[in-house]
Amino acid sequence: MKKLIDAPSEVLAGALQGVAAAHPELAVDFAGRVVARATPKPGKVALISGGGSGHEPLHSGFVGPGMLDAACAGEVFTSPTPDQMLAAAQAVSTGAGALFIVKNYTGDVLNFEMAAELAEAEGIAVKTVLVADDVAVEDSTWTAGRRGVGTTVFVEKIAGGAAEEGADLDAVHAVATRVAANGRSMGVALTSATLPSVGTPSFDLPDDEIEMGVGIHGEPGRTRAPLVPASEIAETLVSAILADHDFTGAPVIAMLSGLGGTPLIELYLMYGAVASLLEQRGVTVARVLVGDYITSLDMAGCSLTLLRADDEMLRLWDAPVSTAALRWGV
Amino acid sequence: MAGSDDGRVTVDDIVAWMLRFDERIAAEAGRLTALDSAIGDADHGTNIARGTGAVRKRLADDPPDDAGALLKSSGMAIVSTVGGASGSLYGTLFLEMARSVGPTPELDTAELADAFRAGVAGVVARGRAEPGDKTMVDALQPAADALSAAAAGGRPIVESLREAAAAAALGRDATIPLVARKGRASYLGERGADHLDPGATSAAILVQALADARSERVG
Numbered sequence: 245m246k247k248l249i250d251a252p253s254e255v256l257a258g259a260l261q262g263v264a265a266a267h268p269e270l271a272v273d274f275a276g277r278v279v280a281r282a283t284p285k286p287g288k289v290a291l292i293s294g295g296g297s298g299h300e301p302l303h304s305g306f307v308g309p310g311m312l313d314a315a316c317a318g319e320v321f322t323s324p325t326p327d328q329m330l331a332a333a334q335a336v337s338t339g340a341g342a343l344f345i346v347k348n349y350t351g352d353v354l355n356f357e358m359a360a361e362l363a364e365a366e367g368i369a370v371k372t373v374l375v376a377d378d379v380a381v382e383d384s385t386w387t388a389g390r391r392g393v394g395t396t397v398f399v400e401k402i403a404g405g406a407a408e409e410g411a412d413l414d415a416v417h418a419v420a421t422r423v424a425a426n427g428r429s430m431g432v433a434l435t436s437a438t439l440p441s442v443g444t445p446s447f448d449l450p451d452d453e454i455e456m457g458v459g460i461h462g463e464p465g466r467t468r469a470p471l472v473p474a475s476e477i478a479e480t481l482v483s484a485i486l487a488d489h490d491f492t493g494a495p496v497i498a499m500l501s502g503l504g505g506t507p508l509i510e511l512y513l514m515y516g517a518v519a520s521l522l523e524q525r526g527v528t529v530a531r532v533l534v535g536d537y538i539t540s541l542d543m544a545g546c547s548l549t550l551l552r553a554d555d556e557m558l559r560l561w562d563a564p565v566s567t568a569a570l571r572w573g574v
Numbered sequence: 575m576a577g578s579d580d581g582r583v584t585v586d587d588i589v590a591w592m593l594r595f596d597e598r599i600a601a602e603a604g605r606l607t608a609l610d611s612a613i614g615d616a617d618h619g620t621n622i623a624r625g626t627g628a629v630r631k632r633l634a635d636d637p638p639d640d641a642g643a644l645l646k647s648s649g650m651a652i653v654s655t656v657g658g659a660s661g662s663l664y665g666t667l668f669l670e671m672a673r674s675v676g677p678t679p680e681l682d683t684a685e686l687a688d689a690f691r692a693g694v695a696g697v698v699a700r701g702r703a704e705p706g707d708k709t710m711v712d713a714l715q716p717a718a719d720a721l722s723a724a725a726a727g728g729r730p731i732v733e734s735l736r737e738a739a740a741a742a743a744l745g746r747d748a749t750i751p752l753v754a755r756k757g758r759a760s761y762l763g764e765r766g767a768d769h770l771d772p773g774a775t776s777a778a779i780l781v782q783a784l785a786d787a788r789s790e791r792v793g
């Protein structure tokens with residue numbers, strides 16, 4: 245393992261120090277591992293998310309005006325704990341209630357559920373939106389269900405826009421739920437990720453093979469396949485997503501995210517291939533993000549997320565945002 | 575095998591259980607993580623060890639004087655340090671046991687069996703997992719059943735706990751051929767069969783730790 249770390253057990257603490265140093269506009273609670281807007285906006289619905297670390301910029305990179313109010317950081321690839329989420333809710337809620345944005349992993353779901361019970365007991369109204377958009381996983385009552393991946397970024401931005409405009413908890417929850425229902429993702433890994441605490445790759449992936457449909461913690465996907473050209477990988481990702489949801493006849497927001505270990509030049513190459521496939525299949529892309537937005541430590545590869553948007557979602561997407569990782573209109 | 579059999583589990587026994595659990599988890603953390611890397615996300619040992627270590631520290635800093643407070647404090651230590659599904663589930667197990675026993679200095683076998691059953695019911699409710707889903711419930715439920723049956727049959731406490739531990743170990747081993755239906759291993763489908771479940775493995779360690787701690791009590 246070759247990483248820029250001091251000690252494996254101090255990675256998260258060190259990263260939070262860096263976030264605080266780089267972003268004085270954020271309040272970092274080092275003990276509680278919560279990154280929050282330093283000055284909550286009175287009367288605004290509080291947006292709180294969180295999850296295991298190692299997916300940066302998700303979630304702390306999306307804290308700021310127009311997006312999240314607080315992000316709870318768990319250990320690498322491990323969900324945060326209910327006391328962190330309760331502390332976040334207490335720090336940023338100003339009486340208008342809180343929306344928890346939760347990616348569908350058993351640990352995240354159970355801990356946010358306990359936190360919602362604790363927050364309700366403290367008099368904070370909580371609603372939860374669950375993101376479960378990974379088409380690589382069959383949605384089944386016999387599994388933990390689809391994993392939550394890239395659509396989370398869209399939920400955080402669009403619900404964040406609604407909350408910033410003064411929408412109430414029900415309205416923010418409604419638009420967040422609509423975004424979650426209309427986003428789909430799939431990813432591909434060229435290499436495994438290496439957890440600092442483990443020191444060796446999480447799974448074996450030979451040099452000439454890829455994991456098609458990989459999860460952001462290295463969970464297996466649909467198939468282990470031979471490495472093929474980018475255009476063929478793009479074809480597989482686009483086909484899988486379009487087969488799962490109708491993306492025609494509406495403006496689409498697209499995100500091609502790196503998984504942490506792939507250079508931007510390859511991500512743009514992939515997006516070029518994706519864009520022409522989408523055009524051939526009658527999908528109109530209205531907005532695009534290309535870059536590292538939801539990652540998996542040092543994993544090489546990418547994920548594609550499409551959102552079937554509508555006029556309101558598009559307007560809220562375009563609304564001003566000022567965070568470490570997304571910033572426009574300000 | 576001194577194993578005093580006054581039929582009681584005291585606050586000291588529960589402290590000994592928690593310390594033994596931490597000791598065994600610390601010793602087995604590498605193996606638990608290896609089991610988890612085969613079908614999950616390679617952190618089970620590390621995560622549980624962080625939680626049991628926090629319990630050890632909390633008991634040393636602030637030793638509670640009744641069984642309910644002790645179990646509650648242990649549960650909160652786990653919930654607030656482990657994260658993941660296992661933190662919430664082990665935390666729920668202890669918090670529900672705490673709720674069942676209340677502020678009492680000691681329990682008899684039937685009270686312990688009832689408390690453990692309540693804890694396991696809490697885990698089932700929180701995690702929505704059934705026996706056979708390849709989770710910690712596969713070790714915990716048989717242990718709860720064995721303990722209840724032994725208590726109902728008026729068996730001595732040490733023997734009852736050993737039966738519970740044996741039932742947990744059998745349940746743990748029975749997870750090997752199963753296809754997981756809950757948690758991260760469920761994404762593997764058939765690829766996850768032929769692997770021991772790490773959650774059931776740590777749960778069997780928990781029950782064995784109780785049997786060992788109680789049977790080694792002297793006096």
